[in-house]
Amino acid sequence: MRVAEAGQSWFVAGLAGMCIGINAALISIITAWLSDLKMGYCSDGWWLNRQFCCWEIEGDSDGCDSWHPWSPAWAVRWIVYTIFASVFSFTAAHLVRSIAKYAAGSGISEIKCIIGGFTMKGYLGFGTFFIKSMTLPLVIASGLSVGKEGPSVHVACCIGNLVASLFSRYSRSQGKMREILTASSAAGVAVAFGSPIGGVLFSIEEMSSIFSIKTMWRSFVCALMATATLSAMNPYRSGKLVLFQVTYDRDWHFFEIIVFVILGIFGGLYGAFVVKFNLQVAAFRRKYLGSFPVSEAVLLATITALVGWFNRFIRIDMTESMSILFRECQGGGDYDNICQTSEQWTMVNSLFLATVLRIGLVIISYGCKVPAGIFVPSMAIGATFGRMIGIMVKALYRAYPRSSMFAVCQMDVQCITPGTYAFLGAAAALSGIMRLTVTVVVIMFELTGALTYILPTMIVLLVTKAVGDFLGTNGIADEMIRFNGYPFLERDDESYNVPVSRVMKRDIRTLPASGLRVRDIEDRLASTQIKGFPIVSADGTGLLVGYIERADLRHILDKAPHVQDISPDTPCSFLPDEGDQNHASLRVDIPGIAAGPAVGVDDDISMEIIETIAIPNVLKFWPWVNRTPLTVAPQLPLEVVMQLFKRMGPRVILIEDHEVLSGLVTVKDVLRFTVTEQSPARSPWDEREF
């Protein structure tokens, strides 16, 4: 039994991982083809991208006879490029708008809330999955300054949700489903960066609200299967999982720590700047652009294409530009003369322009109504900035090779590797915007495999984190949660100095322990969307005796008629009577703190329980009643209640005053209070039932 259960959870996590890997490979292939289509076409077959079209020809990237640019004239090429960008973005935005609105945006904030216990119907459904997978390649190919990593996490969670829904143990237990979602988010990052361990850490550092070794292990299995599948499908035919993998042969020198500090400061400032202005753009978008999502996306893509064409680093795909910037100069790294001393100041200008332009584009683009992530754009910005710094340091070294700063450089080897600065800059920017640390180190490490660059990466992130902490920046995902008013408790504790009784809902719907008939329960279920009902004693004193989930009520009402005669007049009972005492062995393991004894068991077991306890003319709910729900006293400080929510993860906490039920509190009640305390703005989610 236990072994079968463990086996099933491995199987589900593995299967989800495999599907995520396959989907990621398909997205990669389509994206590469669409991106190249903007530039030209392959005469050997329209379905070939430039790399496959020129597969036979090694080396020089320009000399391939089968690949034809759209026109010899650059102006025509520019126009075709822009037209393709507009068409792609129009298609994507239109599909999102008309079929699956939830496919817009990054999705990380929402999934964080869903894993934290929030329910958004349809957010992880098939429609969202399908449209997001379909439109993601279009958006990336359109050249918009958005990345595929956030959406990849969302798509992965959709897949995890869809796969797990096939198994009743998962579809009926929210807690188990959340574990699978956490694992899927790990796999999403794993395939996006080719970094399985980075994915596992992402799921720990960013996504999961309650850490457990079991969840970590599921993430591990899911990320492993996803990466292995992707690796077996080998979408780039190069053995690499992502375009911008790189290896370094050289070591770093202690004097470079000065540069690492500069890069770290840049990362911190970049994060603070982008978060601040992107939120203002988001507010503007909500106010004025709400009804024009398609036009907005097309306009952004057109502007990006028109302007970006003139900068060599913005014109090409972001991942491609990163792979160019990260490389060492030796061994084919000299794209467009980037390594030539004669061109160094042109390059610095070009990189500086690319950095500034891209920052502007990211600020206005992230959040528009197409699938859009911010990981890769941030990395690309960090890479252009880092490479610029790298070229400048190299120029400095060339100018003063005998200065004491460069004393450790032996004169015969390349002392400064600008590519590594690009790499570290990318790490800094990513960490600055997401406020992740260990995850970023591991992801960057898995991209390079360079043992020697772990310490520099850590030093850079230390500085980035210090700058971010000093400026009080939050990660963009958390800011978006706050901006959208989602019910999510932040991990930092604040002090409010109020008892929970000021926050609790007093007007609650309860069920008496006895005296109701099936008809009454159906009526109550129909009249409200509330997710669960406290059960109070039937004598009118209001003594709390238990709690039952709506889903379990529904389940028994649906299943019981197969076993016993149920009419609308059958009385219902929520407490065991004497005759039930000998069924005490029916109590099974408690899967979660706020769950009742028989909650979440398999269908066949629940049928068996219903059968065992069935007596004529009474419908018994007691095996599903949680007799010891989480209760607190009304004078308990709100901070402690928030900690209980965060660490114990219940959906509701009941407030009991001298054994009498006096109120009920959910995460949403807490958040409504904290929001109104901080600002009078009302959250758009306030009116929904939670």
Added chain:
Amino acid sequence: MRVAEAGQSWFVAGLAGMCIGINAALISIITAWLSDLKMGYCSDGWWLNRQFCCWEIEGDSDGCDSWHPWSPAWAVRWIVYTIFASVFSFTAAHLVRSIAKYAAGSGISEIKCIIGGFTMKGYLGFGTFFIKSMTLPLVIASGLSVGKEGPSVHVACCIGNLVASLFSRYSRSQGKMREILTASSAAGVAVAFGSPIGGVLFSIEEMSSIFSIKTMWRSFVCALMATATLSAMNPYRSGKLVLFQVTYDRDWHFFEIIVFVILGIFGGLYGAFVVKFNLQVAAFRRKYLGSFPVSEAVLLATITALVGWFNRFIRIDMTESMSILFRECQGGGDYDNICQTSEQWTMVNSLFLATVLRIGLVIISYGCKVPAGIFVPSMAIGATFGRMIGIMVKALYRAYPRSSMFAVCQMDVQCITPGTYAFLGAAAALSGIMRLTVTVVVIMFELTGALTYILPTMIVLLVTKAVGDFLGTNGIADEMIRFNGYPFLERDDESYNVPVSRVMKRDIRTLPASGLRVRDIEDRLASTQIKGFPIVSADGTGLLVGYIERADLRHILDKAPHVQDISPDTPCSFLPDEGDQNHASLRVDIPGIAAGPAVGVDDDISMEIIETIAIPNVLKFWPWVNRTPLTVAPQLPLEVVMQLFKRMGPRVILIEDHEVLSGLVTVKDVLRFTVTEQSPARSPWDEREF
């Protein structure tokens, strides 16, 4: 204020890391010298180890004129080798026995408990630190089949404790101290394996009971500083942080997955086997060898030296043997003809013998009364087994190069790399014995930097984990906790079906809210070692009004005389009266769930609070009284109480029945119950106050 606090916590973590790095470098240098001393001496200076003695001579390891073996005759060398081993182990065991008993063993189990909330006075003191650092090189050099990784974690935690004790914010708050200990354990693993991120993951996966982003970040800073310091000190003068770092150029093939599965199965079986028999040896040791710790250690070292001399892989240091086994054959990897086809069966025999012998030696040695870890011995065993399998597969390939299994091997390159199997075998054995997964992947990855070997490592560990789960093995650290009866709640939940009232202590010492004098409180403190007192109403009804920590009582009794006149007859008050209401602003942020308002604040702030509220003739304790301690109802199931302990981390939970204090439960009470439920054996810790 906030910035200064954050700065201080960074500073403390960083300083602790730096000290840990320096200590680790010293231990490495002394260990290398002592290890070589068994074999011979350097005529250029007795303080030089073989590597530094032969520093000038590159290449051939035997041809160094300054290094002299003790004798040309192997029998004499054998005897000298054995004598040194005995002397080293005698010195170590004697020092441990006579000065610092806590320096014995690995220490990971104990630190896990300490981080979980258990207090062991002196376990992290200077004596333990000093003796453990001193004797660790002796033990490693004596050739005993024990490793330095566990002790390295213990020593690191001692350093963290000593460093943090210098700062009042840490020395007065158990919670903050635990965070520093978690961070130090990360640094301990980081320096032992040269794997900073592996250390951070170790602290998450193995050590910390409550996960928080803040703790993770502190571990990151501490591990970074430790590794950077070690790297700057460069103890091996090779740029490597540990001897067995290795790089692979080759890729793996899909058919090798069969071998990976074999290695994974070996890892799982190894773990189950060693844990089982080592526990039996531990029981035997406790029963019969308790009074002969020194003789036992000397005997073990002598046997190991006498027998081990005849096996080329046991004779040398374990880390050295791993570095040999991990290597590819090209580029100087051909130690003792290990790569020669002609020698292959001799090697297989030798490796098989080494595996079996070492397993036996580990089973009898781990747990003897000297500093002793099990990480490296396990890895060494996995490495010998893996290399053996590797040589066999290579022989198979040589015999049937055209079989369909080897179809993917191109005939011109080396298809099988036995070194990688040794590497994967080491990962499997380490994971099998510790039941760690993600940590082991990261550590192995940081040892090689081989991107291509992440997937194989993950596959191997997947199998190891499956085998271990199937056999129901627990990690050896957890088994040792159980064996020693330490109060530690395991992470897995079990079902007991009893209410907490069956487990709670009913006979508890309380303080009335008023009516006591200073003398009475001093008396009560002197009469018991209890760590805190519930406060009940003074009217005899026993209504619970709060909880105060013993440390805070003591603190105020010590500090208040500086501010106001205190005589033994001064009345004490634990509740604010009307005059105190205007001091409500004194309530500061609650640092931990079970902590009171002013608990753990800096000395100057607490003096200020005492001054502010001081009125003549009353000593006021109320700012330190936690008015809302964690309370539960007596009928709450034990499982939920265990979850509360694990996730919320309080020291005690009070049991309140209709507002009246009816009992108190600590982790130890819970464990005593679970132990007596499972077996009638009594824990030796039962009698201590917790």
